[in-house]
Amino acid sequence: MALAGATGTAPAIELRGISKAFGPVQANRNIDLVVPRGTIHGIIGENGAGKSTLMSILYGFYRPDAGEILIGGQPVTISDSQAAIRAGIGMVFQHFKLVPNFTVLENIILGAEDRGLLRHSLSRARGELKRLAEEYGLQVDPDAAVEELSVGHQQRVEILKALYRQADILILDEPTGVLTPAEADHLFRILRGLKDEGKTIILITHKLREIMEITDNVSVMRRGEMVASVRTAGTNPTELAELMVGRKVLLRVEKTPAQPGAPVLEVRGLGMVDADGVERLRGIDLEVRAGEIVGIAGVAGNGQTQLLEILGGFPEPGARLQGEIRLNGTPLPLSGTGADGRARRAAGIGHVPEDRQVEGLIMDFSAWENSAFGYHDAPQFQNGLLMDNAAIRADAADKMQRFDVRPPNPDLAAKNFSGGNQQKIVVAREIERNPDLLLIGQPTRGVDIGAIEFIHKRIVALRDAGKAVLLVSVELDEIMALSDRIAVMFDGRIMGERLPASTTAGELGCLMAGLEPAAAPATSGGTE
Amino acid sequence: MERMPKWADVIVTPLISLALAFAISALVILAIGESPVEALKVMVEGALGSSYGWGFTLYYTTNFVFTGLAVMVAYHAGLFNIGGEGQAAMGGLGVTLVVLALPWPHWALALPAAVVGAALFGALWALIPAWLQAKRGSHVVITTIMFNFIAAALLNYVLVNLLRPVGSMDPASANFPPATHLPKLSDMALAFGIDWGRNTPANIAFFIAIIACLLVWLLIWRTRLGYEIRAFGKSEPAALYAGISPVRITVVAMLISGALAGLMAVNNVMGEAERLVLNAVEGAGFIGIAVALMGRNHPLGVFLAALLFGFLYQGGGELALWTSIPRELIVIIQALVILFTGALDNMVRMPLERLFLTLNRKRG
Numbered sequence A: 001m002a003l004a005g006a007t008g009t010a011p012a013i014e015l016r017g018i019s020k021a022f023g024p025v026q027a028n029r030n031i032d033l034v035v036p037r038g039t040i041h042g043i044i045g046e047n048g049a050g051k052s053t054l055m056s057i058l059y060g061f062y063r064p065d066a067g068e069i070l071i072g073g074q075p076v077t078i079s080d081s082q083a084a085i086r087a088g089i090g091m092v093f094q095h096f097k098l099v100p101n102f103t104v105l106e107n108i109i110l111g112a113e114d115r116g117l118l119r120h121s122l123s124r125a126r127g128e129l130k131r132l133a134e135e136y137g138l139q140v141d142p143d144a145a146v147e148e149l150s151v152g153h154q155q156r157v158e159i160l161k162a163l164y165r166q167a168d169i170l171i172l173d174e175p176t177g178v179l180t181p182a183e184a185d186h187l188f189r190i191l192r193g194l195k196d197e198g199k200t201i202i203l204i205t206h207k208l209r210e211i212m213e214i215t216d217n218v219s220v221m222r223r224g225e226m227v228a229s230v231r232t233a234g235t236n237p238t239e240l241a242e243l244m245v246g247r248k249v250l251l252r253v254e255k256t257p258a259q260p261g262a263p264v265l266e267v268r269g270l271g272m273v274d275a276d277g278v279e280r281l282r283g284i285d286l287e288v289r290a291g292e293i294v295g296i297a298g299v300a301g302n303g304q305t306q307l308l309e310i311l312g313g314f315p316e317p318g319a320r321l322q323g324e325i326r327l328n329g330t331p332l333p334l335s336g337t338g339a340d341g342r343a344r345r346a347a348g349i350g351h352v353p354e355d356r357q358v359e360g361l362i363m364d365f366s367a368w369e370n371s372a373f374g375y376h377d378a379p380q381f382q383n384g385l386l387m388d389n390a391a392i393r394a395d396a397a398d399k400m401q402r403f404d405v406r407p408p409n410p411d412l413a414a415k416n417f418s419g420g421n422q423q424k425i426v427v428a429r430e431i432e433r434n435p436d437l438l439l440i441g442q443p444t445r446g447v448d449i450g451a452i453e454f455i456h457k458r459i460v461a462l463r464d465a466g467k468a469v470l471l472v473s474v475e476l477d478e479i480m481a482l483s484d485r486i487a488v489m490f491d492g493r494i495m496g497e498r499l500p501a502s503t504t505a506g507e508l509g510c511l512m513a514g515l516e517p518a519a520a521p522a523t524s525g526g527t528e
Numbered sequence B: 001m002e003r004m005p006k007w008a009d010v011i012v013t014p015l016i017s018l019a020l021a022f023a024i025s026a027l028v029i030l031a032i033g034e035s036p037v038e039a040l041k042v043m044v045e046g047a048l049g050s051s052y053g054w055g056f057t058l059y060y061t062t063n064f065v066f067t068g069l070a071v072m073v074a075y076h077a078g079l080f081n082i083g084g085e086g087q088a089a090m091g092g093l094g095v096t097l098v099v100l101a102l103p104w105p106h107w108a109l110a111l112p113a114a115v116v117g118a119a120l121f122g123a124l125w126a127l128i129p130a131w132l133q134a135k136r137g138s139h140v141v142i143t144t145i146m147f148n149f150i151a152a153a154l155l156n157y158v159l160v161n162l163l164r165p166v167g168s169m170d171p172a173s174a175n176f177p178p179a180t181h182l183p184k185l186s187d188m189a190l191a192f193g194i195d196w197g198r199n200t201p202a203n204i205a206f207f208i209a210i211i212a213c214l215l216v217w218l219l220i221w222r223t224r225l226g227y228e229i230r231a232f233g234k235s236e237p238a239a240l241y242a243g244i245s246p247v248r249i250t251v252v253a254m255l256i257s258g259a260l261a262g263l264m265a266v267n268n269v270m271g272e273a274e275r276l277v278l279n280a281v282e283g284a285g286f287i288g289i290a291v292a293l294m295g296r297n298h299p300l301g302v303f304l305a306a307l308l309f310g311f312l313y314q315g316g317g318e319l320a321l322w323t324s325i326p327r328e329l330i331v332i333i334q335a336l337v338i339l340f341t342g343a344l345d346n347m348v349r350m351p352l353e354r355l356f357l358t359l360n361r362k363r364g
């Protein structure tokens, strides 16, 4: 099982017998890993397999219970992130660790200032930054405040931070989860450039396409153990998926043709101007019928978020709305207390929000407290004046069982679940209420393929039970696979509607970029 | 976080902090040429060594429980209510108006009315800062501080110009009629034939404080409102998603917080002074902040922390009385306790966490 990469020299990273437990959870068990120098090494595994934990150990966030770390053949103890930096390791977290109101330059030198005057550090950093930018295609404006940068650019700042600290080894934990496809392409170009310079890169991702596209070797984790390390060229997505989950996985969604019924959601002329006076939505017309999944494709930031928030009853404060929303033929108010999240739930709308960590869950609450969030005033959860915590707990345990949330412990705080399992908690909460209309944003962001299959099945099952589903995703594959009808959003407008069977990714891509595909046949037949 | 067991975080951390605070206080006492051992003896003796000392300690404890609970409830909603001082002062006005308004035949009738008056006035004093925060985003930290000053000025005016009995030189209300005097704990003990804490101010309000602890615990962890308060305090975007109104939670949490602070007046105005005087709160509102911090924003913790500060208050008074240690030193000791248990919490917690990590590794 020879890995790709330089032979003869010591591997950049070698882990021997690493173990780490959190209470009863064995997050890493006796892990061996070899990463040859100058390669891009993928790590895949289900949610909760222990990938992030392993990288946190490598970066000094956690100390292993047992095992050895060798960097460039030398045994090292990595007691904190300073030690990791000294060992030449840099890390780009999924949730960036930047100071929003500092400039790019200030963020980059933060914690790595030279002695003496800040001015000297800054001017030295400026020169260095310019060099790095040219060398690796990492252009960012050094004087821009980080909060004004796009997510993709913020990520570049994180990479620059690592390179400025002379990292030889770069770890990226799910870097593309938050990027648009174009930004992801750019990131991969940067990573290839870094590899050509002899840097070693570890890439954690749930997207097998990315693994196949860019890595030299790939290691697979399952339930805390390392089950395989193979050359990427010698494997394929189906095999990897099987290794990850330990069984055959359907990479496609299986569903019968939709049987659309009466319209459940009707949106007419919906417009929104945000507090800064920017027009976010322009004359949105949309219809979702019973027994139908309508997917909204689009590059992130073209109004999908605003649309979901308005439908879910929490438009950003200060926004001005116009237009009409009907649910099962009844108009819904756009503002006032009758338009808040509670009222929307009461009307029969379930909502899996795009950002589970900020909106969908209270990270410090236990799983059982979260499992009632938004439905905490439901009659079956009350016991006179008090909440019936026992009932909520039992209900949560039951849902966690059926949605295979791991670990199935309702008392664990939400923040201690891995990303995919957090998502399952939210999806279970919203789907199990059997809503007439399910709004679902980025259902599988950061979710492993086994769980994706599961979540997709549940969405289709909801549809087959005659419910309406409005799906927003930046993953075109997901939109194509799941939707019965596709609407493309660009710049706050619906550019057009297509049927998945009679469109192509290319045509949708054009619409997503705001281009009317030349002489595209009018294939949309779902409405009217 | 699995870093260290919960019991260690809740019990060991504050104890070590406390030990550090006392150690430094000892150094200060040494530096002014007094004996720390002697001082500690006087404090413990004076506050806990007799039923007389306990009678005072429990009286102060009662004050701090109310103001501590007030800070705690607001904290769970993500709000920092520094206005306990003013809210408690206004609570005093509420109690006074209620007690003097009617010829109450018996304290048992006056007490529920006084409780309502105290809570209502305290709550109303928190309402404006709450409203400004909820509607206009004016920070409650700033507005509640300002309202402390306004309350002091207002009370001054009311006492001097409206409530002062004719002919009196004292800026204070009339004495409360004897029928409204609350039973002291010593009276209650005596009813059982026990001679306990004679001539001490601890009174029936102590039990109201304990009931308040229980009710606040129920409110925060067992009711829907408490659930919503905690959810809002942890994440405003999530609260919005769930349809929890930020305006409603901000206002309601501050009203409850203000009411709790106001309730302190049942203890100090109705139970002890039996009239309203200037500056009756004496800083208890601020001590509530330390009490809530040290009590980890849990009613049981608040109660224990209030007891500690009650001890410091009473023991400190004794210290000034019986030694040549100046009264100011007590303020220093209190400040050190606040500094170590509140502000420097992590200084103790981090090494402790590390210790537990190494211990765990050795065992595993």
Ligand SMILES: Nc1ncnc2c1ncn2[C@@H]1O[C@H](COP(=O)(O)OP(=O)(O)OP(=O)(O)O)[C@@H](O)[C@H]1O
Pocket: A022, A025, A026, A027, A045, A046, A047, A048, A049, A050, A051, A052, A053, A054, A406, A407, A416, A417, A418, A419, A420, A421, A446, A448, B001, B002
């Ligand atoms: N601080 C913690 N306390 C308790 N349990 C934890 C903690 N951090 C992680 N875990 C548990 O350890 C296991 C591994 O988590 P980890 O975050 O490493 O998974 P992952 O492979 O990165 O998953 P994902 O793909 O969802 O990000 C999970 O079961 C998780 O619940």
Ligand SMILES: [Mg+2]
Pocket: A051, A052, A053, A173, A418, A419
């Ligand atoms: Mg992870």
